[in-house]
Amino acid sequence: MFLSELMPLEEALNIINQEKIPYITEKIKLEQTYGRVLAQDIQALLDSPGFDRSAMDGFAIHAEDTFGFSQENPAHLKIIDRIGAGKKSKFVLKKGEAIKIATGAPIPQGANGVVMEEYTYEKGDDLEVLFSITPGENVSPAGEDFKKGDLLLEHPHQLRPQDVGIISSAGYNELKVFKKPLVGVITTGNELVMDKSKIKEAEVINSNYYTLKSLLESTKAIPLVTHARDDANQVEQQIKKFAKSCDVIITTGGTAISKGDVVVDVVEKIGEVLFHGVSIRPGKPVAFGRVDQKPVFMLSGYPVAAMVQFDILVRPYLLKMQKLAPLPPTVKRKATQKIPSKLGRTDYIRAHAGIKNVDPVLSKGSGVIRSMVQSNCYIVIDAEVEGIAAGEECEVLFFDSFVRY
Amino acid sequence: MFLSELMPLEEALNIINQEKIPYITEKIKLEQTYGRVLAQDIQALLDSPGFDRSAMDGFAIHAEDTFGFSQENPAHLKIIDRIGAGKKSKFVLKKGEAIKIATGAPIPQGANGVVMEEYTYEKGDDLEVLFSITPGENVSPAGEDFKKGDLLLEHPHQLRPQDVGIISSAGYNELKVFKKPLVGVITTGNELVMDKSKIKEAEVINSNYYTLKSLLESTKAIPLVTHARDDANQVEQQIKKFAKSCDVIITTGGTAISKGDVVVDVVEKIGEVLFHGVSIRPGKPVAFGRVDQKPVFMLSGYPVAAMVQFDILVRPYLLKMQKLAPLPPTVKRKATQKIPSKLGRTDYIRAHAGIKNVDPVLSKGSGVIRSMVQSNCYIVIDAEVEGIAAGEECEVLFFDSFVRY
Numbered sequence: 001m002f003l004s005e006l007m008p009l010e011e012a013l014n015i016i017n018q019e020k021i022p023y024i025t026e027k028i029k030l031e032q033t034y035g036r037v038l039a040q041d042i043q044a045l046l047d048s049p050g051f052d053r054s055a056m057d058g059f060a061i062h063a064e065d066t067f068g069f070s071q072e073n074p075a076h077l078k079i080i081d082r083i084g085a086g087k088k089s090k091f092v093l094k095k096g097e098a099i100k101i102a103t104g105a106p107i108p109q110g111a112n113g114v115v116m117e118e119y120t121y122e123k124g125d126d127l128e129v130l131f132s133i134t135p136g137e138n139v140s141p142a143g144e145d146f147k148k149g150d151l152l153l154e155h156p157h158q159l160r161p162q163d164v165g166i167i168s169s170a171g172y173n174e175l176k177v178f179k180k181p182l183v184g185v186i187t188t189g190n191e192l193v194m195d196k197s198k199i200k201e202a203e204v205i206n207s208n209y210y211t212l213k214s215l216l217e218s219t220k221a222i223p224l225v226t227h228a229r230d231d232a233n234q235v236e237q238q239i240k241k242f243a244k245s246c247d248v249i250i251t252t253g254g255t256a257i258s259k260g261d262v263v264v265d266v267v268e269k270i271g272e273v274l275f276h277g278v279s280i281r282p283g284k285p286v287a288f289g290r291v292d293q294k295p296v297f298m299l300s301g302y303p304v305a306a307m308v309q310f311d312i313l314v315r316p317y318l319l320k321m322q323k324l325a326p327l328p329p330t331v332k333r334k335a336t337q338k339i340p341s342k343l344g345r346t347d348y349i350r351a352h353a354g355i356k357n358v359d360p361v362l363s364k365g366s367g368v369i370r371s372m373v374q375s376n377c378y379i380v381i382d383a384e385v386e387g388i389a390a391g392e393e394c395e396v397l398f399f400d401s402f403v404r405y
Numbered sequence: 406m407f408l409s410e411l412m413p414l415e416e417a418l419n420i421i422n423q424e425k426i427p428y429i430t431e432k433i434k435l436e437q438t439y440g441r442v443l444a445q446d447i448q449a450l451l452d453s454p455g456f457d458r459s460a461m462d463g464f465a466i467h468a469e470d471t472f473g474f475s476q477e478n479p480a481h482l483k484i485i486d487r488i489g490a491g492k493k494s495k496f497v498l499k500k501g502e503a504i505k506i507a508t509g510a511p512i513p514q515g516a517n518g519v520v521m522e523e524y525t526y527e528k529g530d531d532l533e534v535l536f537s538i539t540p541g542e543n544v545s546p547a548g549e550d551f552k553k554g555d556l557l558l559e560h561p562h563q564l565r566p567q568d569v570g571i572i573s574s575a576g577y578n579e580l581k582v583f584k585k586p587l588v589g590v591i592t593t594g595n596e597l598v599m600d601k602s603k604i605k606e607a608e609v610i611n612s613n614y615y616t617l618k619s620l621l622e623s624t625k626a627i628p629l630v631t632h633a634r635d636d637a638n639q640v641e642q643q644i645k646k647f648a649k650s651c652d653v654i655i656t657t658g659g660t661a662i663s664k665g666d667v668v669v670d671v672v673e674k675i676g677e678v679l680f681h682g683v684s685i686r687p688g689k690p691v692a693f694g695r696v697d698q699k700p701v702f703m704l705s706g707y708p709v710a711a712m713v714q715f716d717i718l719v720r721p722y723l724l725k726m727q728k729l730a731p732l733p734p735t736v737k738r739k740a741t742q743k744i745p746s747k748l749g750r751t752d753y754i755r756a757h758a759g760i761k762n763v764d765p766v767l768s769k770g771s772g773v774i775r776s777m778v779q780s781n782c783y784i785v786i787d788a789e790v791e792g793i794a795a796g797e798e799c800e801v802l803f804f805d806s807f808v809r810y
Contacts, residue, residue, distance in 0.1 A: 034619035051607060057661055086596030088607045104596055106607040145773045161623060162777035165616035165708055169774060171601035191491030191509055196576035202493050202511040211570035214439035218566060256462055303570055368550045369574060372567035405808045
């Protein structure tokens with residue numbers, strides 16, 4: 001319980017970073033891929049467009065047939081066919097002829113330009129053209145967007161709407177993407193119940209159930225949350241079960257440092273504990289280990305401590321597993337008041353920041369969820385900094401920057 | 406088709422903004438509410454914690470019993486009970502007595518402080534206390550987090566993990582939130598097929614199906630995408646169907662301005678068209694109307710035009726319906742090259758911006774999806790600006806800022 005026994009945050013992060021991540025991919029339907037991270041490169045399987053096509057509703061013609069003509073002296077052409085989108089004309093256009101054509105329809109053989117409908121008069125099969133056009137006018141050439149074989153996107157890349165759109169045009173209907181990790185959460189604590197109606201004696205609502213589920217959703221992981229009593233056997237069975245079925249395990253509660261506590265003891269017994277106790281505040285009693293090659297993050301039972309531990313230690317790991325963008329660097333804001341901090345400990349002060357300043361939220365302990373609710377960021381005070389003076393610049397990490405879509 | 410006939414963007418946005426939005430709410434389970442927008446205020450239904458509780462594993466005592474004692478001269482107390490979390494002691498603590506207590510357990514009657522376990526020696530029922538404590542030490546008082554009746558959150562507010570956590574502690578297990586709008590999308594065009602294997606003659610892949618579905622997901626709306634041929638009757642039936650079952654309708658294709666085109670004609674016939682043709686580039690041939698009180702956004706068939714129209718006209722409407730944060734204001738970047746633009750028209754130039762500069766992506770037309778894929782922002786050139794000189798500051802709207810979680 002003394003600072004000197006705790007591991008510096010940097011060392012704890014290094015241990016987690018050294019874990020080998022089994023990057024797991026899956027193939028899913030293209031229409032389900034918005035927001036997912038590509039696990040393959042995208043090379044076009046075809047030209048887009050696949051043929052020279054009309055960029056306008058109008059008439060495919062020989063541009064030369066309009067040279068020298070004008071509104072006062074219109075060209076006269078003969079309409080020999082009319083084609084809608086999706087259809088090809090069977091005719092080869094000769095001089096003096098025109099084929100009516102819809103936007104997106106293929107340019108008929110022989111034609112080299114399209115005159116817009118509003119620059120013409122159509123009377124039966126006679127077409128008056130009021131303006132001259134240049135060769136290639138209103139023609140989108142084959143391969144204008146991309147050509148077969150073009151490298152359109154490289155992995156990893158989180159897919160935006162336009163990416164999904166171009167991939168469909170490139171001929172794909174399913175994609176290899178990184179799997180969303182399935183995360184088994186075990187909240188522990190005999191005093192926890194799921195809602196108000198069930199409270200007896202000195203029981204309290206298991207807010208960690210709700211918080212952890214939401215935290216995991218904010219990283220795009222799939223949460224599977226369950227509860228265990230403070231019973232070594234029950235905790236052991238549940239961890240073993242999740243070690244088989246899940247990619248990552250998280251526990252809350254049972255991590256006190258002073259003495260052997262249920263969860264850490266169980267992981268020590270059936271796997272290994274890589275660290276226990278980190279010099280951060282809040283969140284000191286946190287442990288990390290491995291059971292059957294699956295990482296186990298052992299968080300505090302205290303809601304605020306658990307959230308901070310999640311944000312600092314678990315969140316970066318889950319983003320990395322999916323190759324999602326990592327947490328951004330901190331930004332600078334001016335502290336509106338003095339903030340004390342101990343050398344050798346990294347502090348995560350709940351705070352509310354605007355464009356220039358940041359106000360620490362007066363927190364009363366790691367059980368006070370309201371301090372997180374009133375905050376929009378952490379002030380991060382590194383281990384080698386002894387506190388922030390009023391008006392001094394400090395490092396701020398916005399909660400908004402945690403969210404992934 | 407001439408600029409003078411087109412509606413200025415501002416006017417079009419005003420028309421959409423004047424639409425009465427039926428804010429629709431629903432009650433859902435608390436554990437499903439991460440990322441949803443509160444449609445009710447949250448007042449605590451109970452105190453949290455509900456009782457004075459121990460902040461540490463240790464012994465509940467009379468603080469006065471430790472005054473003047475130290476490691477050299479420890480106090481001796483008698484352990485009369487041991488209680489775990491979730492349990493209450495039946496005893497009333499008298500002077501000279503101690504009750505062993507777990508973190509989170511209720512402070513026994515009579516006790517006024519908790520001495521941490523590591524500052525004691527326990528031998529049978531005898532407890533040596535090595536340090537003195539002050540009254541209230543290691544006690545989290547009832548209502549420390551919040552008191553019954555406290556206003557914890559006001560609507561509208563998009564729920565973060567900590568919000569969901571505190572709401573659970575406050576005694577709620579379901580919440581009223583704004584409904585995700587159900588959006589019926591009708592892509593039109595005889596030339597469109599769903600994938601490469603189905604392409605015949607001059608058909609092309611219906612990338613708008615994929616793009617619109619993803620765009621809607623990025624606004625948190627629920628997409629219901631279907632396709633219709635360029636057939637007034639089929640389009641009419643589908644719009645009528647969606648007007649019954651959906652909150653918003655979107656169409657793509659059939660919006661040419663020069664002449665009557667299928668979709669706009671149908672909406673004119675069975676509802677009303679409030680505008681048709683807006684002075685933006687790309688995306689000029691866009692219309693907005695109403696059928697059975699449901700808004701109908703009629704977008705271009707061209708993929709890039711449809712995306713820009715969605716971002717500028719549809720996206721703000723869908724965010725507003727859900728009371729999600731609106732699009733942020735543009736930010737300033739220096740253009741790396743000259744960008745021409747016509748007075749009276751608002752241009753959305755696809756571009757790639759960094760921290761200081763922005764590079765326009767050379768776009769070849771509103772069918773070239775690749776220009777959107779290579780971009781991370783729009784340069785917005787207002788109607789009254791005649792173009793940007795190289796090195797000049799311009800207004801930039803990042804695609805990242807569109808995303809809602």
